[in-house]
Amino acid sequence: MVFSSISFLFFFLPLLLLIYYIFPKKYHNEILLIFSIFFYYMGEKEYVILLLLSCFFNYYIGKKIEKKHSKIYLTIGILLNIGILFYYKYTNFFIESTSKLLNHPFETLNIILPLGISFFTFQNLSYLIDVYKKDVPSSKSFRKYTTYITLFPQLVAGPIVRYKDVNDELETRKESFSSFSDGVTRFIIGLGKKVLIADAFYRMYTNIYNSNMSSFSYILVALGFTFQIYYDFSGYSDMAIGLGKMFGFHWKENFNYPLIATSVTDFWRRWHISLSSFFRDYVYIPLGGNRCSNIKNIRNLFLVWTLTGFWHGANWNFILWGIYFFFFLIIEKYCFKKKKIKSHCYTFIVIVISFIIFNITDLKEIMTFLKSMIGIGVPLWNKESIYFLKNNLILLLIGFIGMSPYLKNKINNKKKGNKWIEIGSMLYLLIIFLLVISSILSNTFNPFIYFRF
Amino acid sequence: MKEKIISVSFVIILFSFSLFFLCKEDTLFSDIERRKLKTKEYLQEDVVENLEEYLTDQFPLRNNFLSLNSIWNRYILGNNEDNLVYLKEDYIIEKMYPIEKESINHFIKKINEMITEDLQNNEPYYMIIPDKSYFLNEKDILKVNYEELKKELKENIKGKEIDIFDLLELEDYYKTDIHLKQNSYLKIIEKLGENFNFSQKKIEYKEKSFKEFKGSSAAKVPFSKKEELNYLTNEEIENVKVTHLEYKEGKVYEESLLTSFDSYNVFLRGPSSFIEIENNNIEEEKELVIFRDSFSSSLAPLLIPYYKKITLVDLRYINKEEMKKHLEIKNQDILFAYSINVLKNSFLLK
Known part of the structure; x- marks a missing residue:
């Protein structure tokens, strides 16, 4: 089940809201747990068992770690979590790569990637490590821990919420009109980003890709990749955070206008914050971070960015994607130590190219794409590219405007005390919601990209 | 608050x-x-x-x-x-661009297979019916390069071309449907006559009309208007024997289907793999085989006065071996009449 579906919006959510707010507070976690398991079941059926077993195992290991403060239990916990992730996500990648390397065809296994496994594995890992570091006590009950892991808004595509950040709200949280309406607003904005913008960019670049391509067409496709993934993923995070607020949870931001970053370093402070902070806190710093020799620091960064890339998908292009960022981060860190880079334009170009690597799994095709972008082997422009530019001009404008908070801040500043702007902003939400419904009904395509991770 | x-x-x-x-x-x-x-x-x-x-x-x-x-x-x-x-204006025009090269090649291959294997003793012709986008200004839309397409077909198909592109204009098509209005085929028949050696007859038709028509493209645009679907008939057309492979007996105009979900099915009952139309009230012994798509459903009735028997074969629904069980190729006139839609999706041809 996805948030941008009729079954979620008009059956799952209203029923959950009804039951949640009718029953007394003491049952709230149980209600969320039951609905979250049902939510996962609707998408993955039999993998619900895997999810619950994973919760039970990590809850049990967490208890052991706390009781004995044993590194052995922590190691067992980490190895088992990574082992499960590796089996489901990377086994076939390694089989295929070995086949190519040895030039011998090994048969791949029939493994289906369970939804959200990358996200809930990382949540489990963060819990075990935090308990070991005594940053947070182990969960009081299996029910509470399972509620944390399975909480439907963040279960399948993040953000990666840490137990220590949500522990208190799992015990006591205060639902209010203010939090609920913030949640509704955030949820609808997220829906709009995903359904009205990200999906439109998907349609734009697939249409262009099917046409007679020129250099300019490739640039439009690359912009389409970038905007689609940004509005898709940040839209999902908005929806998750918004839904959390409707039930009294307040999770950290996952995106902070990353496309207006002034350097690659800045970009990674703004993009998928919960993932980059996970790697920072649980991989980079334990390895020594930057409090070590330059060589070791470069090694640490290389490892972190290779893993970041590999986390996104079991394919060489994702590893290349991680290494690509490593390269720019090293340059920014070591070549521009004194005079820090501050350029929107440079950063945007680096990001756009990165999403070409991210989107195209075939390495040769990536090279062809990059060459074609600068006009090698194709004309600079043609009638098709001009047509597509004209036909998608407004969408591109929306894409560019929405990547900065400028307009939002302007309106927010004027909104205070202005009744008409307040009414206008409510109508705006209503219109977006109606447009989202109309778009869901019209389009067969609407899977979230980050589900595959 | x-x-x-x-x-x-x-x-x-x-x-x-x-x-x-x-x-x-x-x-x-x-x-x-x-x-x-x-x-x-x-x-x-x-x-x-x-x-x-x-x-x-x-x-x-x-x-x-x-x-x-x-x-x-x-x-x-x-x-x-x-x-x-x-x-x-009120015309809904389906986007045909792009047509994959593979699809064009497959189309050529299928027609040539038929010509070289089964029609060696005939003189086959082919006729491509343009879609509505052919008549639009290139600046506003993306459209197929028709000149290149026609050249490609002419160079490769082992049959003679009947070029009807210049005979048509946008007004010859329904506003809400991909098909040509039946009246528009009258000028095409003149051209067919020149190639198949039949001279034009002065034929009186009674025009019947259905005013509630909304074609297949109407669903893609909100607030599309209803239009008129006209069909030409006379005693000769009404008295022919129509045999479908699927439905057995049939009529040239199945008027009961005017109010069905696709009113265009009034013409020879819509999609059908193999149809024979026999006109026993005619002296000519000429026969015609049309390898066709849905466009020919409204063309065929107007050819009734010129042929003793017209066979319509839709290769999207019947393969060659099955067809041969029902059709003996002799000295019939042969016409491959296909719209751009089939060229775009030629892998449907069996």
């Missing part, structure tokens, strides 16, 4: 639609999409898998929402090819 309004309105909207949904009866057919909608029975197969499809099909005010989406895409986002159709 604002918080309360947003919270309460959101909850009310969610519950209103849910309740509306639960109270309403399933709708069986979507007029504007011209398709059967998924009903509760569909859920019996697999509730989890099929639920979303059922809910989207049966959502309250579905048609209004579909129109709203079209308005958003076409008029707000400025996407002039929303649902892959262009609009010019």
